Amino acid sequence: MNKKEEEKVDxxxxxxxxxxxxxxxxxxxxxxxxxxSQLIDPAxxxxxxxxxxxxxxxxxxxxxxxxxxxxxxxxxxxxxxxAKYINSIxxxxxxxxxxxxxxxxTDPKRGADVVEKLATKxxxxxxxxxxxxxxxxxxxxxxxxxxxxxxxxxxGYHVAxxxxxxxxxxxxxxxxxxxITAVANWIFSNLGKNVALIYPDYAFGxxxxxxxxxxxxxxxxxxxxxxxxxxxxSSFTRYFIQIPKNTDVIxxxxxxxxxxxxxxxxxxxxxxxxxxxxxxxxHLKLFGFIDSLEGVNINSPGLEFLDxxxxxxxxxxxxxxxxxxxxxxxxxxxxxxxxxxxxxxxxDVAAYSHMFGCWxxxxxxxxxxxxxxxxxxxxxxxxxxxxxxxxxxxxxIAHPQGSKVFSGKTHQCYGQQFVSxxxxxxxxxxxxxxxxxxxxxxxxxxxxxxx
Amino acid sequence: xxxxxxxxALFMQGGVLLLLFLLQFFLPAYHHSSFSKIMILASYAIGxxxxxxxxxxxxxxxxxxxxSGMYSAGLSIFYFGFTPLEGMIFGTLFTLTVSLIFGLFAxxxxxxxxxxxTLMFGQTFYLAILYxxxxxxxxxxxxxxxxxxxxxxxxxEYLYSDPAIRYNFxxxxxxxxxLITTLIVLSPVGRILxxxxxxxxxxxxxxxxxxxxxxxxxxxxxxxxxxxxxxxALLYSYIGTTFxxxxxxxxxxxxxxxxxxGTIIGPLLGTGIMFYLIDFISxxxxxxxxxxxxxxxxxxxxxxxxxxxxIRQKWLKWLP
Numbered sequence: 001m002n003k004k005e006e007e008k009v010d011x012x013x014x015x016x017x018x019x020x021x022x023x024x025x026x027x028x029x030x031x032x033x034x035x036x037s038q039l040i041d042p043a044x045x046x047x048x049x050x051x052x053x054x055x056x057x058x059x060x061x062x063x064x065x066x067x068x069x070x071x072x073x074x075x076x077x078x079x080x081x082x083a084k085y086i087n088s089i090x091x092x093x094x095x096x097x098x099x100x101x102x103x104x105x106t107d108p109k110r111g112a113d114v115v116e117k118l119a120t121k122x123x124x125x126x127x128x129x130x131x132x133x134x135x136x137x138x139x140x141x142x143x144x145x146x147x148x149x150x151x152x153x154x155x156g157y158h159v160a161x162x163x164x165x166x167x168x169x170x171x172x173x174x175x176x177x178x179x180i181t182a183v184a185n186w187i188f189s190n191l192g193k194n195v196a197l198i199y200p201d202y203a204f205g206x207x208x209x210x211x212x213x214x215x216x217x218x219x220x221x222x223x224x225x226x227x228x229x230x231x232x233x234s235s236f237t238r239y240f241i242q243i244p245k246n247t248d249v250i251x252x253x254x255x256x257x258x259x260x261x262x263x264x265x266x267x268x269x270x271x272x273x274x275x276x277x278x279x280x281x282x283h284l285k286l287f288g289f290i291d292s293l294e295g296v297n298i299n300s301p302g303l304e305f306l307d308x309x310x311x312x313x314x315x316x317x318x319x320x321x322x323x324x325x326x327x328x329x330x331x332x333x334x335x336x337x338x339x340x341x342x343x344x345x346x347x348d349v350a351a352y353s354h355m356f357g358c359w360x361x362x363x364x365x366x367x368x369x370x371x372x373x374x375x376x377x378x379x380x381x382x383x384x385x386x387x388x389x390x391x392x393x394x395x396x397i398a399h400p401q402g403s404k405v406f407s408g409k410t411h412q413c414y415g416q417q418f419v420s421x422x423x424x425x426x427x428x429x430x431x432x433x434x435x436x437x438x439x440x441x442x443x444x445x446x447x448x449x450x451x
Numbered sequence: 452x453x454x455x456x457x458x459x460a461l462f463m464q465g466g467v468l469l470l471l472f473l474l475q476f477f478l479p480a481y482h483h484s485s486f487s488k489i490m491i492l493a494s495y496a497i498g499x500x501x502x503x504x505x506x507x508x509x510x511x512x513x514x515x516x517x518x519s520g521m522y523s524a525g526l527s528i529f530y531f532g533f534t535p536l537e538g539m540i541f542g543t544l545f546t547l548t549v550s551l552i553f554g555l556f557a558x559x560x561x562x563x564x565x566x567x568x569t570l571m572f573g574q575t576f577y578l579a580i581l582y583x584x585x586x587x588x589x590x591x592x593x594x595x596x597x598x599x600x601x602x603x604x605x606x607x608e609y610l611y612s613d614p615a616i617r618y619n620f621x622x623x624x625x626x627x628x629x630l631i632t633t634l635i636v637l638s639p640v641g642r643i644l645x646x647x648x649x650x651x652x653x654x655x656x657x658x659x660x661x662x663x664x665x666x667x668x669x670x671x672x673x674x675x676x677x678x679x680x681x682x683x684a685l686l687y688s689y690i691g692t693t694f695x696x697x698x699x700x701x702x703x704x705x706x707x708x709x710x711x712x713g714t715i716i717g718p719l720l721g722t723g724i725m726f727y728l729i730d731f732i733s734x735x736x737x738x739x740x741x742x743x744x745x746x747x748x749x750x751x752x753x754x755x756x757x758x759x760x761x762i763r764q765k766w767l768k769w770l771p
Contacts, residue, residue, distance in 0.1 A: 134692070141612075158591065
């Protein structure tokens with residue numbers, strides 16, 4: 001992305017237009033990116049008419065049940081909204097898009113079976129949408145064996161690490177390593193240099209442990225404790241008492257059904273007078289990853305203690321956090337209100353910092369299909385090579401979270417991150433990183449692997 | 452009677468295996484792959500059934516054996532550069548050792564206590580995999596795709612993931628398990644195991660060393676589970692904690708109960724039915740596990756001996 005394009009993106013980011021305005025001022029958005037310009041180009045309708053009626057079939061590997069069900073529900077809702085919108089503006093390369101959904105139970109065993117089923121029974125063109133990293137790890141080998149492109153929306157560092165195969169892409173959601181790298185310096189500079197890490201005792205948590213520790217070592221900060229919480233835990237206070245006295249900041253991340261209990265117990269523990277005095281009558285600062293609160297109303301009883309604490313967000317939950325025209329259009333189209341909850345049920349809070357990845361990935365697939373001239377499965381090689389040739393995606397309706405830099409070598413994107421502070425019962429963005437803040441040297445090169 | 456049973460059993464099992472062999476040439480791709488998976492999982496269930504159905508020991512920790520075979524084979528290939536065959540052999544020996552040591556401890560308990568001990572050992576093994584995540588890759592697991600190489604058959608190179616290789620390896624595994632368990636069940640050793648299941652104090656009173664026979668049954672059953680796990684690692688290239696979780700211990704119990712505990716062919720039938728039931732119902736509702744649970748409860752109520760157990764009771768008395 002050159003400087004001129006960056007300026008255009010920034011201008012677009014500052015727009016705050018209604019949906020009607022967005023659609024009617026196509027020229028303004030066209031400058032925002034390749035995808036954006038295609039979406040609002042009147043020629044798109046013509047292309048749809050000229051295209052085949054044969055749909056592009058995309059197999060959606062959904063976490064409808066199991067530990068990832070909360071995310072899965074929102075991933076599905078976002079996917080359906082994106083597919084509907086794409087069809088309304090001419091589909092992909094003039095062909096309608098069809099989503100075929102299968103539940104993997106957030107289980108790697110079943111995940112591999114679902115990939116198999118989507119590929120061989122439903123005969124989809126691509127498989128897409130997996131979130132939980134262990135399901136990706138279990139499913140990706142099967143996608144590689146079946147030689148079917150597999151687009152994940154997972155955050156795990158597994159794609160960029162080189163552990164998978166050339167058929168796996170994570171084009172529109174940044175990985176944990178990148179997220180931590182981007183915000184670590186802000187934490188050490190603004191909250192404190194003595195940090196205790198609390199994370200889930202599995203791979204997603206280990207990425208936090210390893211890359212936060214690496215960033216601390218680089219910045220002269222100190223990790224005072226690394227506390228892993230087993231996935232089976234239902235009570236958390238015994239982990240909080242392990243945090244040493246010389247700690248300034250608690251860096252916490254948790255996922256799964258126990259998150260609300262985790263956060264509430266944290267509040268009860270550190271809110272007590274004894275604990276306050278134990279730490280020398282100072283309030284420890286809290287920095288959390290929003291994963292701990294995805295789908296949870298910040299105004300839930302017991303969360304009052306979070307007031308003043310900070311969170312990482314990939315995409316601000318509250319509408320005023322990143323008020324661009326594209327973000328507003330995306331929010332409206334998926335059906336999310338200004339506080340990050342469903343428009344039809346204000347108690348139904350979205351997984352807003354993750355689900356945009358589904359929306360954006362479908363548009364990335366659209367771009368790859370259209371640029372590569374993909375018609376059928378025999379064109380997989382061309383499609384993959386085209387994708388590997390992408391250098392990024394510009395901000396716009398297709399990429400409302402922000403521009404992305406894409407590495408063809410690692411099949412992974414980099415993007416901007418946000419730090420928000422809880423104040424007056426809502427998240428308020430206090431810092432936005434640049435894309436460069438989260439970039440790291442590639443450690444693999446998938447383009448050298450065979451297809 | 453035993454000789455007649457053996458003759459009929461081998462004839463029937465031969466017919467089933469022949470049918471499975473021929474089906475690979477006609478099945479559509481998805482069902483071809485599903486049958487491969489079912490045969491591997493059924494092999495695991497056959498090993499489980501040897502302990503539950505013929506010795507009367509119910510385990511809730513069998514995923515430990517499956518996973519120990521899978522991890523020992525997978526890690527030896529991943530870290531030490533073992534060939535797949537060496538990995539299989541190492542996985543088998545490792546699981547045999549784990550099963551034997553486990554049996555020496557667990558068989559000091561009986562009935563519900565035994566059930567709880569197996570559950571606890573299983574969970575300990577699962578948590579140990581998570582704890583030593585820097586070595587095992589924790590919950591995410593790891594892939595063997597780049598480490599397996601190819602298999603040379605008659606001068607042609609095949610990937611282990613090749614559908615034909617996968618199907619026929621699974622079939623060979625299943626055939627071996629059916630044959631060996633049938634021979635043991637119908638041998639004097641098998642009769643003693645059944646005697647232990649039916650009345651352990653009386654068997655002891657007759658002078659048999661019950662502990663040794665139970666230890667043999669547990670070690671054999673665990674080793675079969677471990678070989679299934681190692682084979683799964685080779686054919687599916689993925690090793691992860693999902694195969695060590697409690698669910699993976701409960702699954703062979705359900706497959707066995709549905710197909711018929713104490714029948715050789717029952718676990719195969721139970722595994723196949725459950726696989727396709729989940730596959731079919733999950734396409735209709737996301738509450739598929741609830742539906743499967745209800746179906747299972749009703750089946751157990753109406754067919755307490757399982758499908759093949761009921762068939763044996765009513766029609767095929769010779770069924771082993």
